[in-house]
Amino acid sequence: MKRFIIEREIPGASELTEAQLAEIAVTSNAAVASLGVPYHWVTSYVAGDKIYCVHEAEDADTIIEHARRGGFPADLVAEVAYEFGPHTAELVLQ
Known part of the structure; x- marks a missing residue:
């Protein structure tokens, strides 16, 4: 599967409560289960008025379909070309 970064514009995102984020997770998990194809939600980050998600799927269309079924915005869907960090x-x- 390919890895994607998804940017979701959600005004007031950083003010969502833990309970609200848990409800979003329930909705996302249900959307994943309904897809019937390989799909993995890795993690999400809340920053300001945005939520940045890391998901794995075969293609961007599947990412967009997950967003549609969950009722989430998907303002940007970008395939990750490479991952690196301090260990790189x-x-x-060598």
Whole structure:
């Protein structure tokens, strides 16, 4: 599966309560289960008026269908080309 970053514009997102986020998770999990294809919600981050999600699926159309079924915005869906972090610097040292 491919990994995608999804940007969701949700005014007041950073003010959502833990209970509200839990309800969103329930809705998302139900949308995932209804797809009938391989799909994995990795994690999400709340920052300001946006929620950034990391999901894995075969294609962007499946990501968009998940958003439609869950009633979530999907303002940007971008396939991750590469992941790196501090450990990547070790490649130079080899």
